[in-house]
Amino acid sequence: MLNVAPAGTHSALISWVDDVAALTQPDRIVWCQGTDEERHALTDQLVQSGEFKPLNPATYPHSYWYKSDPKDVARTEHLTFVCTNAQADAGPNNVWMEPAAAKSKMSALFAGCMRGRTLYVVPYCMGPLNSPLSRYGVEITDSAYVVLNMRIMTRMGLDALRKINDSGQFVRGLHSTGDLNPDRRFIMHFPEERLIMSFGSGYGGNALLGKKCHALRIASFQGREEGWLAEHMLLLGLTSPTGQTHYVAAAFPSACGKTNLAMLLPPESMPGWKVTTIGDDIAWLQPGPDGRLWAINPEAGYFGVAPGTTEKTNRNAFKMVQGNTIFTNVALTENQEPWWEGLPGKPALDWQGNPIGEKGPYAHPNARFTVDAKHNPSYGIEAEDPNGVPLSAIIFGGRRASLAPLVYEARDWNHGVLVGASVASETTAAITGQVGVLRRDPMAMKPFCGYHFGDYWQHWINIGQQLTNPPKIFHVNWFRQSPQGQFLWPGFGDNLRVLEWMIKRIERQIDAHDTPIGAMPKAGDLNRHGLQLDEAVLTELLRVDRDAWQAEMVALEEDLKPYSDRLPSVLRQEIDALKNRLRH
Numbered sequence: 001m002l003n004v005a006p007a008g009t010h011s012a013l014i015s016w017v018d019d020v021a022a023l024t025q026p027d028r029i030v031w032c033q034g035t036d037e038e039r040h041a042l043t044d045q046l047v048q049s050g051e052f053k054p055l056n057p058a059t060y061p062h063s064y065w066y067k068s069d070p071k072d073v074a075r076t077e078h079l080t081f082v083c084t085n086a087q088a089d090a091g092p093n094n095v096w097m098e099p100a101a102a103k104s105k106m107s108a109l110f111a112g113c114m115r116g117r118t119l120y121v122v123p124y125c126m127g128p129l130n131s132p133l134s135r136y137g138v139e140i141t142d143s144a145y146v147v148l149n150m151r152i153m154t155r156m157g158l159d160a161l162r163k164i165n166d167s168g169q170f171v172r173g174l175h176s177t178g179d180l181n182p183d184r185r186f187i188m189h190f191p192e193e194r195l196i197m198s199f200g201s202g203y204g205g206n207a208l209l210g211k212k213c214h215a216l217r218i219a220s221f222q223g224r225e226e227g228w229l230a231e232h233m234l235l236l237g238l239t240s241p242t243g244q245t246h247y248v249a250a251a252f253p254s255a256c257g258k259t260n261l262a263m264l265l266p267p268e269s270m271p272g273w274k275v276t277t278i279g280d281d282i283a284w285l286q287p288g289p290d291g292r293l294w295a296i297n298p299e300a301g302y303f304g305v306a307p308g309t310t311e312k313t314n315r316n317a318f319k320m321v322q323g324n325t326i327f328t329n330v331a332l333t334e335n336q337e338p339w340w341e342g343l344p345g346k347p348a349l350d351w352q353g354n355p356i357g358e359k360g361p362y363a364h365p366n367a368r369f370t371v372d373a374k375h376n377p378s379y380g381i382e383a384e385d386p387n388g389v390p391l392s393a394i395i396f397g398g399r400r401a402s403l404a405p406l407v408y409e410a411r412d413w414n415h416g417v418l419v420g421a422s423v424a425s426e427t428t429a430a431i432t433g434q435v436g437v438l439r440r441d442p443m444a445m446k447p448f449c450g451y452h453f454g455d456y457w458q459h460w461i462n463i464g465q466q467l468t469n470p471p472k473i474f475h476v477n478w479f480r481q482s483p484q485g486q487f488l489w490p491g492f493g494d495n496l497r498v499l500e501w502m503i504k505r506i507e508r509q510i511d512a513h514d515t516p517i518g519a520m521p522k523a524g525d526l527n528r529h530g531l532q533l534d535e536a537v538l539t540e541l542l543r544v545d546r547d548a549w550q551a552e553m554v555a556l557e558e559d560l561k562p563y564s565d566r567l568p569s570v571l572r573q574e575i576d577a578l579k580n581r582l583r584h
């Protein structure tokens with residue numbers, strides 16, 4: 001088959017495409033340019049084949065419904081491998097395979113897998129095109145759905161290709177949906193070679209290789225070599241009524257409301273505050289010459305969880321998906337509109353396109369929307385700034401029914417690294433497996449760190465040493481419950497009250513209550529204007545139960561045992577110091 005690359009394409013890229021084509025035997029090779037014509041043509045092709053259903057053009061213009069294979073609806077962590085040369089470098093936090101064995105396994109799967117199909121070459125840039133913090137990649141895929149999603153999620157096309165041609169540096173990502181058989185599904189990473197091979201899945205995190213595979217697993221590894229951090233964090237801009245803007249990054253395990261926080265709408269009782277969204281899932285962080293930590297969002301779109309997204313919970317997200325959106329695994333109304341749990345009424349068809357039965361859920365709990373970030377009403381134009389934004393705060397959090405209070409502040413950077421390493425959350429539907437189980441998820445990176453966690457924490461500590469003006473580190477828990485199982489904190493827009501307290505701390509306007517786990521709001525410092533919240537509930541939200549925390553330390557040390565051979569001594573000292581404070 002003919003491989004006609006655009007003029008000027010780097011020879012290393014052309015020969016990689018030649019090699020892949022020889023192995024996979026596609027009928028055609030298409031170099032994606034990122035134009036509107038190309039998008040229209042691919043969309044029409046998917047409509048013709050029946051894979052895309054156009055949604056109601058009056059209410060959801062330029063939007064499409066897509067269903068994935070019922071056994072291919074989430075990331076599959078047990079099939080996701082990090083193939084470093086030395087097993088120890090992948091760490092106990094990753095599933096490892098010896099690189100040569102992994103490659104021969106994958107070559108056997110890829111052999112001839114694109115017969116009768118088109119091979120798309122998708123050049124992309126993670127981050128603003130002209131940013132020194134950005135990095136490039138090329139995904140080869142046989143899925144037009146993947147191409148259209150990558151066009152939304154990254155800066156894809158000829159501009160990215162030109163950058164690749166100039167630098168010759170790019171992450172190689174090879175993807176085929178194969179036959180979607182879960183027994184023949186593998187997502188392999190070779191961080192030392194900047195290579196990804198993904199077979200047998202068409203689902204987001206497994207197939208849109210720019211996202212979790214490149215921007216987190218490969219990038220975290222590369223960031224360690226080059227002196228930066230790739231993190232599972234949202235980025236937001238927070239402007240106070242006085243007009244001062246602070247930038248905040250926040251890491252939460254999957255499905256803890258990152259997208260909601262990134263698009264927070266201030267409550268009516270807090271006029272003058274404004275939140276802008278820089279990113280909702282991934283941030284790349286690098287120390288700047290000014291001693292501050294600077295951040296970019298490497299992505300250009302959102303691949304967000306649809307169920308639960310409503311005018312009430314996230315008006316910005318709800319508005320932004322009213323057009324130009326790809327919906328995956330949502331239900332459909334009789335008016336050809338997308339539907340998911342949380343929206344009024346009932347759909348006609350479930351997420352597999354069958355007439356609904358008696359019992360839901362009708363949308364898949366991990367149903368998604370893919371949409372250009374610029375359609376978000378709270379989109380922050382700083383997302384295009386090649387310098388990124390300077391961070392005032394980093395927030396860690398998890399979904400915990402008990403223990404973790406609403407908010408606390410780490411004593412300093414190194415204590416903050418421990419706070420991040422201790423993140424734990426009750427699981428939800430974004431990953432396959434059990435729902436509601438507490439799982440330790442350091443920095444919310446458990447599924448995404450491309451190397452040994454011990455080395456990763458040491459890298460965090462090293463980065464901190466370069467920062468003369470580091471962001472403050474906080475921990476939040478929006479999900480604390482009463483013994484009867486009711487949420488104690490209203491969450492959503494009211495989370496701004498907690499952010500406001502952080503800003504006051506950052507600006508040194510207020511002092512705080514010193515507790516063994518960190519600094520906490522003094523009664524009266526958390527803005528409750530316009531909020532119905534009993535004093536007793538607030539006390540419970542801010543309660544530090546020493547016995548429970550001591551038990552937590554036992555659990556934490558148990559969870560850290562597998563990393564003990566590479567656990568940084570600084571982290572060890574932070575653990576001992578915290579245990580000591582809890583005893584006194």
Ligand code: OXD
Pocket residue numbers: 075205253254255281430431
């Ligand atoms: C995601 C995830 O899809 O973290 O963003 O699972």
Ligand code: MN
Pocket residue numbers: 232254281
């Ligand atoms: Mn995520």
